[in-house]
Amino acid sequence: MHDVTKAFGSVRVLNGVDFDVRRGEVHALLGGNGAGKSTLMKILEGVYQLDGGTIEVDGEDVSMSSIHEARQRGIVMIFQEFSLVPTLTVAQNIALAREPKSRIGLLNDRAARKRACEIFADMQVDVDPDAYVGDLTTAYWQLTEIAKALSHDARVLIMDEPTASLARSETERLFQLVQRLKERGMGIVYISHRLEEIFEIADRVTILRDGKVVLTRATADLTPSEAIEGIVGRTMEEAAQWKPRTVDRAGQPLLEVHGLESGPRVRGVSFDLHKGEILGIAGLMGSGRSELARCLFGIDRITRGEIVIDGRRRRIRSPQDAIHAGVALIPEDRRTQGLVLAHSMRDNLLLPLLGDVTRGGLIDDTRGKTLASSLIDQLQIRGGSAGRPVGLFSGGNQQKVVIAKWLGTGPRILIMDEPTVGVDVGTKAEIIEMIRSLADEGKGVIVISSELPELLAVSDRVLVLREGRIERELDRADLASEEQLHHVVQGI
Numbered sequence: 001m002h003d004v005t006k007a008f009g010s011v012r013v014l015n016g017v018d019f020d021v022r023r024g025e026v027h028a029l030l031g032g033n034g035a036g037k038s039t040l041m042k043i044l045e046g047v048y049q050l051d052g053g054t055i056e057v058d059g060e061d062v063s064m065s066s067i068h069e070a071r072q073r074g075i076v077m078i079f080q081e082f083s084l085v086p087t088l089t090v091a092q093n094i095a096l097a098r099e100p101k102s103r104i105g106l107l108n109d110r111a112a113r114k115r116a117c118e119i120f121a122d123m124q125v126d127v128d129p130d131a132y133v134g135d136l137t138t139a140y141w142q143l144t145e146i147a148k149a150l151s152h153d154a155r156v157l158i159m160d161e162p163t164a165s166l167a168r169s170e171t172e173r174l175f176q177l178v179q180r181l182k183e184r185g186m187g188i189v190y191i192s193h194r195l196e197e198i199f200e201i202a203d204r205v206t207i208l209r210d211g212k213v214v215l216t217r218a219t220a221d222l223t224p225s226e227a228i229e230g231i232v233g234r235t236m237e238e239a240a241q242w243k244p245r246t247v248d249r250a251g252q253p254l255l256e257v258h259g260l261e262s263g264p265r266v267r268g269v270s271f272d273l274h275k276g277e278i279l280g281i282a283g284l285m286g287s288g289r290s291e292l293a294r295c296l297f298g299i300d301r302i303t304r305g306e307i308v309i310d311g312r313r314r315r316i317r318s319p320q321d322a323i324h325a326g327v328a329l330i331p332e333d334r335r336t337q338g339l340v341l342a343h344s345m346r347d348n349l350l351l352p353l354l355g356d357v358t359r360g361g362l363i364d365d366t367r368g369k370t371l372a373s374s375l376i377d378q379l380q381i382r383g384g385s386a387g388r389p390v391g392l393f394s395g396g397n398q399q400k401v402v403i404a405k406w407l408g409t410g411p412r413i414l415i416m417d418e419p420t421v422g423v424d425v426g427t428k429a430e431i432i433e434m435i436r437s438l439a440d441e442g443k444g445v446i447v448i449s450s451e452l453p454e455l456l457a458v459s460d461r462v463l464v465l466r467e468g469r470i471e472r473e474l475d476r477a478d479l480a481s482e483e484q485l486h487h488v489v490q491g492i
């Protein structure tokens with residue numbers, strides 16, 4: 001890709017970008033929130049058309065006018081959001097839109113299954129082609145996506161945050177597969193916000209910032225500090241360093257939870273949260289972390305226990321009850337739970353605030369635009385106009401939109417479930433500082449995260465959940481290291 005430019009309206013997203021992929025290499029593409037990574041790859045994949053510049057495959061100029069043309073050239077992208085149909089089998093998903101047919105024109109599932117078995121054998125992985133995708137774990141979804149790409153005879157494979165939903169053991173198996181694909185001569189573009197993965201898997205690194213290439217360098221010649229400086233444009237102090245804070249726990253707690261129960265995952269949970277406090281919640285997958293958040297926000301039905309806010313017992317039976325009580329939830333999955341992707345950023349920001357911008361049953365557009373602009377400025381959301389569909393924004397900007405729309409409701413208690421998942425290091429640092437600032441203003445903040453360094457960076461106290469119950473309550477000052485918290489979470 002030579003001198004590639006791309007703009008959406010008046011916003012230039014890419015400006016003179018050069019990028020190349022060699023046979024048999026993993027080329028990592030890094031960049032901050034809105035740097036242009038996804039846009040560049042979507043141009044290569046034929047989703048977007050470039051405004052200027054050229055693309056060459058094997059030295060030949062090509063247009064990449066569509067996804068179909070890109071796949072004919074052997075270029076396939078596995079997007080961060082899976083594109084599988086849960087109600088179909090693995091084999092049917094791999095053959096989707098290119099199903100083999102019998103001589104009389106009927107679908108030939110036997111041939112599709114045989115082709116799937118051949119691909120998985122070539123990948124050296126064991127996946128049941130007859131299993132329904134909806135019954136499989138995320139790791140098998142990822143393998144199915146890769147098999148689907150290989151069914152197109154991919155020569156260049158673009159992987160966008162491929163490990164975002166994988167456990168460490170699953171990530172290691174994915175890396176082994178990537179190594180085998182590399183050895184076969186495939187070129188792989190690897191997009192990830194996890195720098196430790198980049199230094200483990202990539203041969204070269206290209207960093208984008210503000211739509212321009214900052215550097216392209218062999219991974220062996222790059223340090224993590226240099227990579228972070230390239231991404232954020234300055235030397236960044238460790239955002240994960242804990243900053244001790246003073247929390248007054250002498251008075252009435254802002255939130256009291258007594259014996260809360262809901263389904264099999266929330267079993268007699270009790271804790272309190274004080275004004276200006278950041279309470280971290282840790283636990284293994286299935287420990288009940290997200291289910292607890294859903295109870296507190298009125299999504300899941302509470303079968304026993306009580307919630308007390310400012311000394312007053314509150315019946316929270318719906319999200320509307322929670323909002324009226326001053327509670328807001330930043331959900332775990334922003335794309336399916338936090339946003340309406342086809343709607344504009346402005347519309348998403350105003351969804352919880354329609355009562356504030358409605359006059360006589362009609363939306364006051366002027367007031368709505370003013371309120372949305374204020375939230376955009378407050379969280380420094382970048383990457384396009386407020387009228388652009390939010391699904392076209394980067395992951396970091398989408399997360400800021402979710403946070404901004406709930407901050408607009410003026411909550412006193414903010415529950416944040418995996419608030420930095422899938423965002424770059426710069427945006428992660430911004431969100432961590434934002435959490436501290438919100439607590440400094442007197443809000444109570446509950447942070448649920450599977451990233452222990454993040455919990456240690458922001459928390460004043462940490463609750464460890466196990467099988468729906470609070471296993472331990474720890475003061476942050478008593479936690480000497482991530483390893484110590486890891487041992488507690490694992491029950492060691």
